[in-house]
Amino acid sequence: VAIKKNIHGLLLLNKSTGMTSNQALQNAKKIFHAHKAGHTGSLDPLATGMLPICFGEATKVCPYLLDSDKTYQVTAKLGETTDTGDSDGTIIKTMPIKKRDSKYWKKTFKQFIGVIDQIPPMYSALKKNGRRLYQLARKGETIDRRPRKITIYKINLFKHSLDRLVFHVHCSKGTYIRTLVEDIARAAGTGAHVTKLHRESVGHFESKNMTDLENLKKVAKIDYESLNSFLLPPDVVFMNWPSVRLDSMGLNKFLCGQVVKIDEAIKGYVRVYRDDSFFGIGELQEAYLLQPKRIFHLNAK
The missing domain is CATH 2.30.130.10 (PUA domain)
Incomplete structure (x- = not known):
């Protein structure tokens, strides 16, 4: 059994699809033989991209990273809504789709720029009376959720077809992209769900500095000490x-x-x-x- 180490630093992990944020955290913790670790800002199992993992004393920066803006690349399937808001869920409604041009989508996006109210989805980790909403949702329960103020700074259209929409979004903490996709589709008279979601950045950390679990495993086998080169010092969070x-x-x-x-x-x-x-x-x-x-x-x- 590897001896656990008191390492201190921040790892920008590129989470792969199909795993929870906690599974990604536990894997990274095992590779580094870390005594203490935490992650900031959960990603859904379907999602990929930046999941900052904090080791040791760097866990103290977690609250500050949670407050950071995020950017995402989003792919949505139009005409179908699911119970979870993404393709991991079950289709609950099929709706007609009208052919729309780029101009139409850009105009629709404009409605969502700025400070807006967003109702969190039932499939979320928010708590009601001590229980996670997703636990209630799995039992088929739906409860009233209060709208929350979020900020959408920018939405850029990448490409679109009759039933697909690909865009880039820069948003504040607390934004649920699954809900944003549903709301955009509703404004266009249809339904939608997320099929791909990639988080490109958290705060001022960019995707070029990310690494994935497979790469870390390879490096650990060759030279465990060189894993340290992937760790950023905690004060980088406060560089501004x-x-x-x-x-x-x-x-x-x-x-x-x-x-x-x-x-x-x-x-x-x-x-x-x-x-x-x-x-x-x-x-x-x-x-x-x-x-x-x-x-x-x-x-x-």
């Missing part, structure tokens, strides 16, 4: 934030959770370093006071 550097006395205070007085005339959230070593995030308040918010023990073995 300003940084402050503390002296040894200031750092000791920070690590003990105490407010530190510094010379920086900035306000808001900051990355905290001693020389080039990252130690956490803090909030700069009035009168040059740095309040510790999250401390990272990256040298923990």
Whole structure:
């Protein structure tokens, strides 16, 4: 049995279709022999693409990644709705389809740009009275769900045919693409479900930096230590934030959770370093006071 290791870092995993996000997480954890790991922002089993996996101290960045914007490439089948909103489900309704041109679809997309209300699907991990909605849905139950505010920044049409629609979407956290597809189809007088869904980016992380489980397994067999080259340091999540550097006395205070007085005339959230070593995030308040918010023990073995 491999000894579990305290590794700290962020892995941009390209999840393959047919597995849950948790199965992908457990596989990655096993390959790295990681003691602690978590993922941010579940992907449906059908979906592929970016699933950030956080190891060790990097699990502390999960809440910040969950808040990030996402981009997806979406393929929808028009004229059919399913109980799950994707092709993993059962067809529950067939509807006629009218031939539409690119101009029509682009105009339809415009209705969904900006801050909109979206009702989450029954097949989702949201909870009602302590139970996941998908657990209720599998029993054939449907309950009222409150609409939630989401933001659709951009929808670009890639291609379309009579019964297919392929587009790219940039959206806020909490957006259900299956529901967006159903709502777009409804606006066009028909039904639809997702047949392919690929998440291309999370926040400022791009698809070119992803790797998949098969590649990781191959690398692990050849040279386990080189797996580290796939891990990003946790502070990359906060790269858009300003940084402050503390002296040894200031750092000791920070690590003990105490407010530190510094010379920086900035306000808001900051990355905290001693020389080039990252130690956490803090909030700069009035009168040059740095309040510790999250401390990272990256040298923990």
